[in-house]
Structures are given as C-alpha cells and as structure tokens.
Amino acid sequence: MNDSKPVDTSSLTGDFRGGAISFLVAVPLCLGIALASGAPLFAGIIAGIVGGLVVGLVSRSALSISGPEAGLIVVTLGAIQALGSFPxxxxxxxxxxxxxxxxxxxxAGTIxxxxxxxxxKGMLAGIGVMLIIKQLPHLVGYDADAAEGLALFQPDGFNLSEQLRMAMSQFSLVAVVITLLSLGIFYVWERPAFKKISFTKNVPAALVVVVLGIxxxxxxxxxxxxxxxxxNHLVQLPVPENVSAFFQLFTFPDFSQWSNPLVYTSAVSIALVASLEALLAIEASDELDPLKRKTPANHELKAQGVGNLVSGLIGGIPLTSVIVRSSVSINAGARTKRAALLHGTLLLVCVITLPTLLNKMPWASLxxxxxxxxxxxARIDVFKTTFSEGPARFIPFVVTVLAVVMTDLLTGIGIGLVTGVFFILRDHYRNTHYVRTEWESDIKRIHVSLGDHVSFLSKAKLVKLLKSVPDNSILEIDGSNSSFIDNDVVLAIKNFGISARQRNIELIFLPGPATDQAPIYTSKELFNTYRHKNPKIGLRGVRSTSING
Incomplete structure (x- = not known):
C-alpha cells in the first residue's frame, strides 16, 4: 500500500521543474562518477536512466531520485580492479x-x-558544505575533478586545496562571468517581487542558468x-554516429564468472553500501518533504535491488537513492514521483537525440x-536551530558535518552515529531516576522514582545512589511508572537489601504493574504502609521478596 498522500494536479508544474533540473544536474554527475569509478562513461548514464525510470516506477518514495552516487565510487572502483573485468x-x-x-x-529497512x-540533519548539512566547497574550482573554470566526490581529501592524494591552487592558475574570465550571472539569476528569482511574475513562477531559475551559460x-x-x-569545461557525453554505434555503448554481464568467489564478495560490498546509503537518503528526502510523507524502507530496498539488477544486466554501474539530486528536485518544486520519472525519461531521450546540445553545457552553470x-x-538557520536544541543534539550534528566534510559520506555518518549514541547513553544515564528527600522527625526518607526504561546501563548510577544512603533511614524505590526494569538492576537492589537491615535501613522496592518483577522489602510494616498509600499495588496478587536479615 502506498503511504504517499494524494497530491492534486497543481503539483504537475513543480514536478516538471524538479525533473528537468535534476536531469541537468544528473548528466555531468553520472559521467563524472563513472569516470572516477573506472567504468565506461555511458555506464553512468545507464544507471541514471534506470534510477529514474525503473526505481521511480517501483519505489513508493514520492521525492527520492536514484542513480549513481559518489559514495559508491570507492566500492565500485575496488570491485572492478579486483575482478579485472567490467562484464x-x-x-x-x-x-x-x-x-x-x-x-x-x-x-532490514528498519535499520x-x-x-x-x-x-x-548533519549528513544533509555536510553534503551541503561539500557541494559548496567542491564547486569552487568549477566556478572559476577549472574542471579536472568532474566526479564531485563528497570528500575533502581524495584517496589518490589530489585534494581540494591543490585543486583551488591550480584553479586560480587556470582562471577563466568566461566561467566567472557565467557564474556571477547565474548566481544573480538565482538571487533575483527568490525575491518576493519577482516571485509574483508569471514567468519566474513557471520557469525554474536553473533552466535559465543553463540556457544563459550555453x-x-x-x-x-x-x-x-x-x-x-x-x-572538460563542458559536459562530455559520448556521441554515437548511428543506431548501431548507440547499442555498442551497452555492455552485458559475464555470466561465465558465476563461480568466481570475488564476484560474490564484491556483490555483498555493493549491496551493503548501496542499501545503507539508500536508507539514509530516503530518510533525508522525507525530512525535506514539505508534506512530510514517510517512505516504506523495506519496499525501498526492494526497489533499489530491482534497479541494480536491471542496471547490471544492461551495462550500468550500481545506483542508490541520491540526496543531492533529490534535494535539487525538491527545491525546484517537485512533489510526486513524476519528477523522478521525468528525470529518467529526459536522460534517455536526450542521450539518444541531443548529445551534441548537452555537450555545450558549461560546468560553471551546473x-x-x-x-x-x-x-x-547547509543554511545558517539549520545550525542556529540545532544549537538551540541543546548540546545533546548540536554536538552530534556538528561532528557529523565535520566528519562528512573531512572523510566521506559513510565514514562521516558512522562517526556522527557513534557521537549520537554517546549522548543518548549519557542522557539515559542521567535520567535513570529522580530523587526526593523528606524528613520524618529524625528519620531521613529518600524517595527514588525510576524512569520508564531501566536497562543495565542504569545500574552503575543506581548502585552509586544506594551506597550513599545513610544509616537509620528509609529508602523507597518506586518503579510504578517503569515499563521495563532490567534483572541486573533488580539484583543490585536485592543485594543492597541484604545489608540494609544491618545498617537499620528500611527498604521497599515496588517495580509496578508494567513489569514482571516482584516487590522487595525489608519491613512488612513499611510495605503495608506504602501499599495503603498506593491501593493499586495490592491489585496485582503481589509476588514479594521479603528480606529480614
């Protein structure tokens, strides 16, 4: 069943804009990623077409667009080199x-x-920062790194700082003029006064930018x-001279390699990386969706699998959901999967009929x-909003951004995830329980309220509290609001109860009806008093553990 909400036909214009602009961005990226992966250039175009048409048809995502992605470059290049054969x-x-x-x-999509x-959010902002940084050489006319790999330092040692140095030595005035005019058009298109004009409402700024650049x-x-x-300052699509030459651009799998174990290890690597990137990309696309629709993750894995199966059968490199292309489409106004289908259709039609025209597009425009x-x-507002949410959210966000920028997409996400988990565990540790202290005559009464989920991670802090309980006091541990209490925690409380009587500490522990633990108490009188205050406790048919020294 499709989780997408129905969208009226008024979204057609936005879908057309989104599909057209994502197509323009996809052409050079498909070629660049294929080049960086050590595959034939046309293999990148095939993957882009399959990602738009095949995955677009099978997927239930309203806004995600699939195709070759920079995060797959390393695994693709390594697999081609290991197998020694593209087929x-x-x-x-x-x-x-x-x-x-x-x-x-x-x-497995629930991961x-x-x-x-x-x-x-950090992944999205990190990609945004890298998109900005990686375009700087192109903006002044230097285009040696057409792959757009999302990493500041490339594994071959050719890094961005070197690119920028060489870019300034190969400065192109025409590229700078195209860049400045293009950015000016984007700025004007966003002005409220211009948004009211019919032309600017219906014609995307990116399309004007490309036409102007040409x-x-x-x-x-x-x-x-x-x-x-x-x-290489312009897009470079292969241009077949006739129909026969066009079909020669396709390559087919070498099924004689089915018994080669390296084929299967490569397949597992491709599947795992492509699946993880797809799941994260659709999560990010759903985050950007103005209608906040949710893509079924398990179905998306099947759609991506069908896409890679078809891509491999007709000579394409691996594909996955691509957040860059998806976000370009969303920003252009796309609201349904029609944008992805149009993106794939335009790729197919144009590589057949208009490769010469596409090869006139300057990299500076794109x-x-x-x-x-x-x-x-990577707007400043995103950083400000996340900062206002506190360190537990801001620090993992910033760490993810920096890690994505300094390493690569998957490594950056992994580092961000570890940081996020640390803060989750820290908050879990801090929120294990809440303590309230009262005095009854000269007797100190300590009331401890446990949190909703008391795991073994809560044990250390609770044991520390138990050790701090003074002699001749009353300790009430109330777990009536807990849905789960780990057995390790219960055992720690029970062990404390054994020594509690020797220190004249009255203990009562009430796990509450939501758990399968029994009450623990050192004094029958205290337990009866507590049950009198809380009548619902007696409704359980109490299985209690009495500790009387």
Missing part, C-alpha cells in the same frame, strides 16, 4: 541487486529508524574563440546550481 563486475552488480531484494523481504535525527559561451566562440570554454543547492542544505 564480471556487472554480474556482481546484478547479484547485489538480488541481495538488496532479499534484504527488503527480510525487513534507518536507529539513526538520530541530528545525524540525518548562449554566453557560444557568443564568446563567435567573438573571441580563444577565450571560449571547451573540453556548478552554480549545485552551489545554491548546497547553500539550502
């Missing part, structure tokens, strides 16, 4: 798809529910050809689109 790698991709389908039926929202560069070619952008997308993901 053998395609077989591994097919098997990875089958594994993902199996994970979906095994209901996404264990990621704190602060880590998801026109400026073509004009420069006519007037000052030596200054015009060319080569970098401007990604720069604005990055800004929207």
């Amino acid at each position: 053998a790698f395609l077989l591994a991709t097919c098997i990875a798809g089958l594994i993902q389908i199996g994970l979906g039926f095994a209901r 996404s529910n264990f990621f704190p929202s602060s880590v998801i 026109c400026i560069n073509e004009l420069v070619k006519l007037l000052l050809p030596e200054r015009a952008l060319s080569g 970098a401007s689109i990604l720069l604005v997308t990055g800004y929207k993901l």
Whole structure:
C-alpha cells in the first residue's frame, strides 16, 4: 500500500521543474562518477536512466531520485580492479541487486529508524558544505575533478586545496562571468517581487542558468574563440554516429564468472553500501518533504535491488537513492514521483537525440546550481536551530558535518552515529531516576522514582545512589511508572537489601504493574504502609521478596 498522500494536479508544474533540473544536474554527475569509478562513461548514464525510470516506477518514495552516487565510487572502483573485468563486475552488480531484494523481504529497512535525527540533519548539512566547497574550482573554470566526490581529501592524494591552487592558475574570465550571472539569476528569482511574475513562477531559475551559460559561451566562440570554454569545461557525453554505434555503448554481464568467489564478495560490498546509503537518503528526502510523507524502507530496498539488477544486466554501474539530486528536485518544486520519472525519461531521450546540445553545457552553470543547492542544505538557520536544541543534539550534528566534510559520506555518518549514541547513553544515564528527600522527625526518607526504561546501563548510577544512603533511614524505590526494569538492576537492589537491615535501613522496592518483577522489602510494616498509600499495588496478587536479615 502506498503511504504517499494524494497530491492534486497543481503539483504537475513543480514536478516538471524538479525533473528537468535534476536531469541537468544528473548528466555531468553520472559521467563524472563513472569516470572516477573506472567504468565506461555511458555506464553512468545507464544507471541514471534506470534510477529514474525503473526505481521511480517501483519505489513508493514520492521525492527520492536514484542513480549513481559518489559514495559508491570507492566500492565500485575496488570491485572492478579486483575482478579485472567490467562484464564480471556487472554480474556482481546484478547479484547485489538480488541481495538488496532479499534484504527488503527480510525487513532490514528498519535499520534507518536507529539513526538520530541530528545525524540525518548533519549528513544533509555536510553534503551541503561539500557541494559548496567542491564547486569552487568549477566556478572559476577549472574542471579536472568532474566526479564531485563528497570528500575533502581524495584517496589518490589530489585534494581540494591543490585543486583551488591550480584553479586560480587556470582562471577563466568566461566561467566567472557565467557564474556571477547565474548566481544573480538565482538571487533575483527568490525575491518576493519577482516571485509574483508569471514567468519566474513557471520557469525554474536553473533552466535559465543553463540556457544563459550555453548562449554566453557560444557568443564568446563567435567573438573571441580563444577565450571560449571547451573540453572538460563542458559536459562530455559520448556521441554515437548511428543506431548501431548507440547499442555498442551497452555492455552485458559475464555470466561465465558465476563461480568466481570475488564476484560474490564484491556483490555483498555493493549491496551493503548501496542499501545503507539508500536508507539514509530516503530518510533525508522525507525530512525535506514539505508534506512530510514517510517512505516504506523495506519496499525501498526492494526497489533499489530491482534497479541494480536491471542496471547490471544492461551495462550500468550500481545506483542508490541520491540526496543531492533529490534535494535539487525538491527545491525546484517537485512533489510526486513524476519528477523522478521525468528525470529518467529526459536522460534517455536526450542521450539518444541531443548529445551534441548537452555537450555545450558549461560546468560553471551546473556548478552554480549545485552551489545554491548546497547553500539550502547547509543554511545558517539549520545550525542556529540545532544549537538551540541543546548540546545533546548540536554536538552530534556538528561532528557529523565535520566528519562528512573531512572523510566521506559513510565514514562521516558512522562517526556522527557513534557521537549520537554517546549522548543518548549519557542522557539515559542521567535520567535513570529522580530523587526526593523528606524528613520524618529524625528519620531521613529518600524517595527514588525510576524512569520508564531501566536497562543495565542504569545500574552503575543506581548502585552509586544506594551506597550513599545513610544509616537509620528509609529508602523507597518506586518503579510504578517503569515499563521495563532490567534483572541486573533488580539484583543490585536485592543485594543492597541484604545489608540494609544491618545498617537499620528500611527498604521497599515496588517495580509496578508494567513489569514482571516482584516487590522487595525489608519491613512488612513499611510495605503495608506504602501499599495503603498506593491501593493499586495490592491489585496485582503481589509476588514479594521479603528480606529480614
């Protein structure tokens, strides 16, 4: 059953804008990721088409768009090198798809529910920061790193600082002009006065940016050809000369490698990385969804598996849900999966009919689109809002952002998750119980209220409290509001009760009706007094443990 809420036909314009803009962004990214992965360039385009059309049809996500993703570069490159054959790698991709389908039926998608929202927000903001940083060389005309890998320092040693240094030495005035005009268009399109104009409401700024970039560069070619952008400053799609040449761009799996164990180890690696990235990406896409719809995670794993199976069968690299493309689409106004289907359709049609026109698009125009997308993901307001929520949310958020920027997407998420879990455990430790102290004549009465879930992690703090209880006092431990109390905690209380009578400490422990533990008390009189105050306790058919020294 589809969890998506019905959306009226007024979303059609927004879906068209979202599909068109995500298509423009997808073309260079598909090519760049294929290049960085050591695969044929057209394999990236195939994965983009399959991600839009096949996954778009099967998925129940309203806004997620799938395709090749930078986080898969390392595992793809490693698998191709290990297998020594791209057709053998395609077989591994097919098997990875089958594994993902199996994970979906095994209901493994629930793992996404264990990621704190602060880590998801940190992942989005980290991607935004990296999108901004990685576009800087392109904005001035330097385009050696077309892969857009989301890591500040690349494994081959060619890092961003080196790119920026080389970018300034290869400064292009035409690229800078295109960049400034593009950013100016984005700024104008967001002004309230311009939003009221029919043209700006219906035509996305990104489309104007791309058309303007092509026109400026073509004009420069006519007037000052030596200054015009060319080569890797422009998108570079393979251009088949005829129908036969087009079909030669497809590669098929080498099924003779089915007995090669490396194929299966590669398949497992691809499946695990692609699945985790997909789950996190749809979680992030749902976070960005203005309608706050929830994507069924298990079904999404099946959809991603079908996508990788088809992609591998026809010569495409692995794919997953891509938050960059999805966020570009959402920011452009997309509200249903029509945007993903249009994105895939445009990729298919244009690589067949318009590859020469697409190859006129300057990287500076596309970098401007990604720069604005990055800004929207990493707005200052996001940092301010998370900061106002307290250190337990802000610190995991910031750590995730920095880790994503300094390492890579999966490593950054892992570091952020560990940090988030630390704060969860810390808060759990702090909120184990609440203490209230009263005096009755000269006798100190200590009332301890346990929290809802008292796990073994609560034991240390509770034992510390028990040790601090003074002699000749009354200790009441009330677990009536607890839905779970770990046996280790109960044993610690029982062991304390054995020595309590020797110190003249009256103890009563009431686990409450929601747990399966029995009351523990050192004094029958105290227990009866407490039950008189709390009549519901007597309704359980009390299984009590009396400790009388």
